[in-house]
Amino acid sequence: MQNQQRLETDVKLSIRQKIEYAVGDLGYNLIYFWVSSYLLIFYTDVFGISAFAVTTLMLVVRIFDGINDPVIGALADRTKQKTGTYKKWIQWGSFVLGVSTILLFWAHPSWPNALKLVYVYVTYIVVVCSSTATNMPYGVVMGTITTDSYERSKLSRLRFACVFLGNMGVIAAAPLVLQWFEKQSGSTQVSYFGSVALFCIIAVPLLWVTAFRCREVVKIPESQPKVTMKQRIRSFRSRPILIIIIAFLFHGFVYYGRAAIYPFYFLYFCGNASMSVQFGIVMGIANVVGTLIAPSIHKVLRHKGKAMVIEVLLFSVSTLLVYWFPPTTQFAAFYALSFLGGVGMGAYMAMLYSMTPDAIDYSYYESGVSASGFLYAFTSFMCKVGGALAPAIISVTNSALGYVPNAVQNAGVLSGINCMMSIVPGVVALIYALLMFAYPVSDDRYNEIKVELAKRQGVL
Numbered sequence: 001m002q003n004q005q006r007l008e009t010d011v012k013l014s015i016r017q018k019i020e021y022a023v024g025d026l027g028y029n030l031i032y033f034w035v036s037s038y039l040l041i042f043y044t045d046v047f048g049i050s051a052f053a054v055t056t057l058m059l060v061v062r063i064f065d066g067i068n069d070p071v072i073g074a075l076a077d078r079t080k081q082k083t084g085t086y087k088k089w090i091q092w093g094s095f096v097l098g099v100s101t102i103l104l105f106w107a108h109p110s111w112p113n114a115l116k117l118v119y120v121y122v123t124y125i126v127v128v129c130s131s132t133a134t135n136m137p138y139g140v141v142m143g144t145i146t147t148d149s150y151e152r153s154k155l156s157r158l159r160f161a162c163v164f165l166g167n168m169g170v171i172a173a174a175p176l177v178l179q180w181f182e183k184q185s186g187s188t189q190v191s192y193f194g195s196v197a198l199f200c201i202i203a204v205p206l207l208w209v210t211a212f213r214c215r216e217v218v219k220i221p222e223s224q225p226k227v228t229m230k231q232r233i234r235s236f237r238s239r240p241i242l243i244i245i246i247a248f249l250f251h252g253f254v255y256y257g258r259a260a261i262y263p264f265y266f267l268y269f270c271g272n273a274s275m276s277v278q279f280g281i282v283m284g285i286a287n288v289v290g291t292l293i294a295p296s297i298h299k300v301l302r303h304k305g306k307a308m309v310i311e312v313l314l315f316s317v318s319t320l321l322v323y324w325f326p327p328t329t330q331f332a333a334f335y336a337l338s339f340l341g342g343v344g345m346g347a348y349m350a351m352l353y354s355m356t357p358d359a360i361d362y363s364y365y366e367s368g369v370s371a372s373g374f375l376y377a378f379t380s381f382m383c384k385v386g387g388a389l390a391p392a393i394i395s396v397t398n399s400a401l402g403y404v405p406n407a408v409q410n411a412g413v414l415s416g417i418n419c420m421m422s423i424v425p426g427v428v429a430l431i432y433a434l435l436m437f438a439y440p441v442s443d444d445r446y447n448e449i450k451v452e453l454a455k456r457q458g459v460l
Helices: 015-047 051-078 087-104 113-145 149-185 188-213 229-235 239-269 275-301 304-322 331-367 372-401 411-421 423-436 443-456
Strands: none
Touching: 015 051, 015 087, 015 113, 015 149, 015 188, 015 239, 015 372, 051 113, 051 372, 087 113, 087 188, 113 149, 113 188, 113 331, 113 372, 149 188, 149 275, 149 331, 149 443, 229 331, 229 372, 239 275, 239 304, 239 331, 239 372, 239 411, 239 423, 275 304, 275 331, 304 331, 304 423, 331 372, 331 443, 372 411, 411 423
């Protein structure tokens, strides 16, 4: 191991500082996991929109999002505030995200189809734009509050513990909250609107904790001239950031694809929607365990890419095996495999997001262009592309196999749902693991780059 030269920006964060950052992702996921896991079944089974229209909607909006993400990233890079470059975006983006998500789950099944489509397109576009304006700057802030790579791993660990607590909160509590609101109102439409509104009211203030409390110590150099789009594009040609961008495509497909299939899997394949509560608890605990062990794996290997390979393979193999061990007949095996897969997912997600600022710094080192928001926006976009493709494939597959909303499904549909829960994400994750073999930046190499960047900026 080479001697590491410590910089002023290698901040050792206190527990309080880590929590102030991490709770932002708890808030974000208490909102956005509703979109990831319930929007597809809400549109088809509650709003009354055809599966084909939903598939088209998700693909069209994601294409629009492909233009929107880099634009927002470039605008965020140019924001100059005394309190930091990115925090104002979190503050206002989260407010719009909360309001627009509530409107997204406001069903109008009696409206004519044309009006329904106009409404869902407008609300969904606002949600994805405000999601980018919130989550992209939030991710960049991790790289601005410390340049210590191992400290970033520990920060990412706590961040993703909060992510999974948010996800677990939605998976476990949503069925109960939906049932309570439906019992009180006698309406499925009102139950969705009320449940989502409740979660958003809780979540937005958590994001404001990050926006108002975190301190950015890494600044965009004042001497850097205005960066052209051509220069920004050149900045993501370095190998590490390209690998990270592609990795986010696979991650989005696996993570959001499984989130979208959960309601179908437990309601139709298992025949018991309430099973998602115990599943959510098991997965939440497993994910948190994964985030806790991720920095230790990194510390032993001193190479985040190698750590990722181990973690993604654990998720891939465990998830593949779930196909042959469904909870309806193999209860113990299903939950044992799900727990192992959840540990792998928790670990690899914590590692992936801690790798991102390292890869962005590497790009800055190679290109001489500071474009953190722009590059992070591309990782966000690719994650969303993967996240849009998976529900679209679920919707098309279900429709082709004869899916009928709110009815007993045929054997083909049930088999397809089981495959989307296990085989498909397992195989995609296997490809993902192979990609991470190519990640070239060891801890020692990153420390060399970090010192060189400090010298260029005149802080060393």
